[in-house]
Amino acid sequence: MHAFRNILRTEARLYLRDLPTLLTTIGLPTVILVVLGLIPSLRKPDPTFDGQTFVSYFAPSLLVVTLAMVGVNILPAVLATYRERGVLRRLATTPAHPAALLAAQLVLALAGILASALLLIVVARLAFGVPLPRHPLGFTLAFILGTAALLSLGLLVAAVARTTKAAQALAVPLFLVTMFFGGVYLPRFLLPDFVARIGDYTPPGVQALLDAWTGTPPQPLHLGIMAVIAVAAGAGAAKLFRWE
Amino acid sequence: MPVIEVTHLKKRYGDLVAVDDVSLSVEAGEIFGVLGPNGAGKTTTVECVAGLRVPDGGGVSVLGLDPRRDAAQLRQRVGVQLQESQLPDRLRVAEALELYASFYRNPADPAELIDKLGLGEKRNTAYKKLSGGQKQRLSIALALVGNPEIAILDELTTGLDPQARRDTWGLIEQVRDSGVTIVLVTHFMEEAERLCDRVAVIDRGRVVALDSPAGLVSTVAPEQRIRFRPSAPVDDRLLTDLPEVSAVQRTGSQVVVTGTGELLHAVTSVLARHQIVAADLRLEQSTLDDAFVELTGHRPAN
Ligand SMILES: Nc1ncnc2c1ncn2[C@@H]1O[C@H](COP(=O)(O)OP(=O)(O)OP(=O)(O)O)[C@@H](O)[C@H]1O
Numbered sequence: 001m002h003a004f005r006n007i008l009r010t011e012a013r014l015y016l017r018d019l020p021t022l023l024t025t026i027g028l029p030t031v032i033l034v035v036l037g038l039i040p041s042l043r044k045p046d047p048t049f050d051g052q053t054f055v056s057y058f059a060p061s062l063l064v065v066t067l068a069m070v071g072v073n074i075l076p077a078v079l080a081t082y083r084e085r086g087v088l089r090r091l092a093t094t095p096a097h098p099a100a101l102l103a104a105q106l107v108l109a110l111a112g113i114l115a116s117a118l119l120l121i122v123v124a125r126l127a128f129g130v131p132l133p134r135h136p137l138g139f140t141l142a143f144i145l146g147t148a149a150l151l152s153l154g155l156l157v158a159a160v161a162r163t164t165k166a167a168q169a170l171a172v173p174l175f176l177v178t179m180f181f182g183g184v185y186l187p188r189f190l191l192p193d194f195v196a197r198i199g200d201y202t203p204p205g206v207q208a209l210l211d212a213w214t215g216t217p218p219q220p221l222h223l224g225i226m227a228v229i230a231v232a233a234g235a236g237a238a239k240l241f242r243w244e
Numbered sequence: 245m246p247v248i249e250v251t252h253l254k255k256r257y258g259d260l261v262a263v264d265d266v267s268l269s270v271e272a273g274e275i276f277g278v279l280g281p282n283g284a285g286k287t288t289t290v291e292c293v294a295g296l297r298v299p300d301g302g303g304v305s306v307l308g309l310d311p312r313r314d315a316a317q318l319r320q321r322v323g324v325q326l327q328e329s330q331l332p333d334r335l336r337v338a339e340a341l342e343l344y345a346s347f348y349r350n351p352a353d354p355a356e357l358i359d360k361l362g363l364g365e366k367r368n369t370a371y372k373k374l375s376g377g378q379k380q381r382l383s384i385a386l387a388l389v390g391n392p393e394i395a396i397l398d399e400l401t402t403g404l405d406p407q408a409r410r411d412t413w414g415l416i417e418q419v420r421d422s423g424v425t426i427v428l429v430t431h432f433m434e435e436a437e438r439l440c441d442r443v444a445v446i447d448r449g450r451v452v453a454l455d456s457p458a459g460l461v462s463t464v465a466p467e468q469r470i471r472f473r474p475s476a477p478v479d480d481r482l483l484t485d486l487p488e489v490s491a492v493q494r495t496g497s498q499v500v501v502t503g504t505g506e507l508l509h510a511v512t513s514v515l516a517r518h519q520i521v522a523a524d525l526r527l528e529q530s531t532l533d534d535a536f537v538e539l540t541g542h543r544p545a546n
């Protein structure tokens with residue numbers, strides 16, 4: 001526990017030292033939100049979105065940005081690099097277990113995701129009148145399960161990829177798919193219906209987030225699938241993870 | 245009482261037998277060298293001792309404990325420097341040592357260690373910005389920061405400049421004088437001769453020799469050579485009759501006598517008896533280098 005705390009503190013310092021990456025991961029969704037919010041027509045209620053504004057409709061997709069960046073991109077890249085460079089192995093020669101380093105990375109990933117989501121929700125509310133999530137319990141649940149599913153996938157990538165390059169080769173397509181089905185590249189109402197429906201079930205489950213944000217309880221099936229992905233990918237990662 | 249005992253160690257990677265049959269024991273307080281050509285199985289052997297690899301056969305005991313079963317205890321008591329291992333780019337020297345020190349019950353003072361290893365000016369430098377030799381010194385410091393009873397150092401001075409290498413040798417001697425047992429994997433024969441009480445030469449996964457450096461040289465490559473210019477003509481037979489002499493050659497006015505044992509004494513006495521003065525006399529003895537070549541058929545890599 002003692003070792004974990006010190007490792008976490010050190011790793012946090014390393015994150016803070018890489019300011020550009022930190023600002024991008026935490027701030028990018030909010031920056032996109034602000035840019036879109038500056039376009040007046042996107043702030044008008046629109047029947048296409050059941051009378052919501054486009055900005056409200058799109059906000060859950062913006063949550064996907066940080067989730068995807070941190071979960072399937074940064075986390076596996078950092079872990080694969082640490083393994084490739086022998087950082088994990090060296091730690092294994094000390095009384096600290098390399099799992100402490102992995103745990104510290106997970107905590108930092110979560111912290112980044114949380115900070116980014118809070119920033120987005122608060123700015124959306126204050127600047128563009130996007131209501132706070134109307135079904136807070138459902139939203140929290142959808143957010144936790146979606147995050148867990150993506151982080152587990154990230155760990156799975158880190159587990160099966162032997163090198164940093166291999167991790168990137170796996171992470172990049174996964175990232176693009178996550179962003180695409182999350183409706184980041186093309187808002188989901190422009191996607192063919194079946195593509196949008198697929199997106200309901202790909203992590204982090206943007207439909208459940210949208211439902212909960214606008215006040216409908218998320219569908220159990222949507223949440224269930226996220227839980228299944230989280231557990232399956234997490235178990236796979238635990239089984240396959242190599243420290244060297 | 246040996247602190248490390250390895251008996252008939254065997255380790256395969258798939259079809260490749262990396263360690264075939266290695267037995268050795270390391271006594272408390274000694275500096276034990278592990279020599280051998282590239283790919284001989286040195287790193288694999290010491291990593292089995294460090295508990296980083298699981299042997300396929302044979303036994304390893306460290307401080308009377310099993311490196312796998314008693315890993316938690318041994319990690320407190322054994323410091324390891326891995327041959328290939330880096331740190332995060334942005335981690336600074338002092339941060340790395342303070343972090344690692346915090347893992348141990350009874351650590352060394354990081355600041356003192358930093359100074360001892362000549363990293364004082366680099367205390368706040370990020371790992372990425374250190375030179376190769378500075379990284380290596382940090383790596384040595386990390387192996388010692390837990391105040392270990394045994395330090396396993398794989399390629400201690402590879403990448404260091406000659407001065408830094410000598411400084412590191414001095415440091416290792418200090419560490420040994422404080423009672424630490426040291427296992428040193430090295431490609432530098434000079435390093436082994438200077439530091440090691442005993443060395444094991446490993447070739448193709450087997451121990452081919454185990455002795456003190458001087459002992460190795462005298463048993464494996466006992467040949468000595470004397471060159472001199474005689475003040476008067478010498479009859480070859482005068483020399484070849486000596487039991488210590490194996491051959492006599494002449495190059496120009498120079499006589500070259502090869503042989504073993506107390507060669508120098510035998511040759512100079514016989515010359516003195518015949519009132520011949522040996523000018524420009526030089527004795528060439530084999531070095532660990534020669535013994536290494538003799539044992540493995542390779543030149544030591546450096
Ligand atoms: N992780 C591994 N997987 C597969 N083969 C390995 C692995 N590690 C080492 N080997 C092989 O095992 C043999 C012994 O390697 P080892 O690293 O023990 O040699 P070494 O004596 O330390 O060599 P060097 O002087 O080059 O460091 C080599 O043929 C090497 O290719």
Ligand SMILES: [Mg+2]
Nearest residue numbers: 286287288327
């Ligand atoms: Mg090696």
